[in-house]
Amino acid sequence: MHELAVTESILEIALRHAADAEASRISDLYLVVGELASIVDDSVQFYWDFVSQGSMAGGATLHFRRVAAQMQCQSCQHTYSPNESLPCPACGSTLSKVIAGEEFYLEAIEIDQQSVGESA
Template identity: 60%
Template sequence: MHELAVTESILEIALRHAHQQKARRILDLFLVIGEWSSIIDDSVQFYWDMISEQTIAQGARLHFRRVPTELQCRQCNYTYHPDSRHLLCPQCHSKHITVLHGEEFYLEAIEIEPEQEAMHNSS
């Protein structure tokens, strides 16, 4: 259920950005989610649809890009993508690893519809 709090943060960031850019509407949001993060796309979408109602973000499309997990051995510096059962370094079998990618979650980009320029009437 932590997706609700995460989704509220995304909405807050998107609305702040849209306001700064004087947007009429928010059209698309591009999210990056690490394979090892505990974020569930469908839950984020569900909460987004619920909390964005009656805002300029209502109807905005969420695009999810999953980032595969990448580890680096601190013993031999080998970089690898682990399978779910073997986290040890496949090169030297060390258990001393650093997660390079796979735990991230962030808003990469927002697409907005700008306000229409005020039409100037000439007399």
Template identity: 80%
Template sequence: MHELAVTESILEIALRHAEGSKATHITDLYLVVGELASIVDDSVQFYWDFVSEGTIAAGATLHFRRVTAQMQCQNCQHTYAPRESLPCPACGSTHCKVIAGEEFYLESIEIDQPAVGETS
């Protein structure tokens, strides 16, 4: 259910930036979602259709770009993608940190603006 709050935040951010650019319509939103983020694309899309209704973002297409998880061993500095287990495949250490894959953010939006000389 946290996708509802997340989706409402995405809408608020998109509307703030679009209105600051005098947009008449938001057409596309580009989201970056890490493999380890607990975000379900279909849920965000479902809530988007609901929360954006009646706004300049209604009908906008959501584009999801997934970022694969990356770990870095704090002992040998080896960088790797965790799969079956989390220990470092180079040295076996469990002293590792996540360096990618937890992201979730609105990367960009595409908007329509009034033509030059038009007023909205």
């Protein structure tokens, strides 16, 4: 259910940037979602269709780019995928930190701009 609040935030950010760019419409949004982020693409899309209705972002296409999880061993600095092993596959240490895979952000938006002299 937290996808609703997240999706409303995405819309607010996109609308603010589109207004700053004097856009007439938002056509595409590019989202980056880490493998470890608790974000469900289909839920965001469902809420997007609802919350963006009637705004300049209504009908905009969401594009999701997933980022794989990556860990870094704090003992030997080896970087690895947590799918390989929870302890470090290089030295066996369990002292690791997540360095990728928790992201969730709006990377870019595509807009249409109204031409000068064109009326709304």
